[in-house]
Amino acid sequence: MTYLEARGVVRAYGPTPALRGVTLDVAEGEILAVTGPSGCGKSTLLHCLAGILRPDAGQVTWRGERIDEWSEAARSRLRRTEFGVLFQFGQLVAELTAAENVALPLLLAGTGRRAARAAALAWLERLGVAEVADVLPGEMSGGQQQRCATARALVTEPRVLFADEPTGALDTVTGEQVLTQLVRLAREQRTTVVLVTHEPRVAGYADREVTMRDGLVDHSGLGLDAPVSGGHW
């Protein structure tokens, strides 16, 4: 059984099709990069896989369960427990300190305040930003903010982490540090990672890469998971 899969997923924004029948398998523990030019549908695919968006047609299956058929509440619960999400920026709650931000998913999942804070501090430490535990996001550097967001995405020890251009707003060196930590921690915990990026060098951190074009995953040769053949794409 495939761990996480999309089968013929279609999704449009009004009249504009973003996904035109995407089929994709993700293995457990795998770090998969989804690459492609702007507008190719890679972010929409990530949102569908993570249960944030519901496909117009097709299926999204996680461990044999059709999560696309789940209610909004059930999918939301899934994202607080088994799935983690990480975006480019703007994810931290401005009024909360780093530690409070990182503790938030645990508090929402019912963990006690003291235990949540302890876990948050441990994750900030693991990401190398223990010093900003009591600092508000507005007073942190971009790199510190993204490390906090990473800590928050990992604090629930999710089985799958969905990361959409997680280093897109950072300079090269900071971005690489964040990615290195993210990948190392994901491997330690055997967290499956779906990493959306348009940068070849970011895809270099993944075990495998699939390429998207015009709302489809390319299975005809351009995609790096497929054998070379003379097919059209």
Next chain:
Amino acid sequence: MDRVSTSHVLLGLLAAGPRHGYELKRAHDERLPRARPLAFGQVYATLARLQRDGLVVPAGQEREGGPDRTTYALTEEGRTALDRWLAAVEPPMPYVASTLFAKVVVALLVADPERTRGYLIAQRRAHTARLRELTAVKTAPSAGLNDVIAADFAIAHLDADLRWLHTTLDRVADWHREVHP
């Protein structure tokens, strides 16, 4: 890739003090970890040439239970030559000279667009595999700064090539029409 001046690299490695050929080879391979390793023969031939040109002089014999080893020291002229090399700005990409680029152009002249695409796709895969290898090298906990800087250099170039390969894949059809009207 441009040719690196081994002479100037050796002059640089001698700047901190006299060394013999074996030490120079080791220092070279350690400082330039992803470069093609220097052959001993090349080190000695280069030292002989530098000595002939007055840029280094023999500074003594070292015997460590093995064969005699001549240590070499930088001369004043050698230091000047090194300074001049370090101060000279390298011409940025004076020619678009790359086998990768030439092969794509030739493929388009002699073959159909599909074959050109096939080559671009295969090359893209090879580049990505290498990019992944080097990423693993630089992110390994044991990686030293030498390794990281060398891997950074290679990764930045592979990244640029990959972007070019991708763009060119998009342009093959138009380009073919222009080459074969």
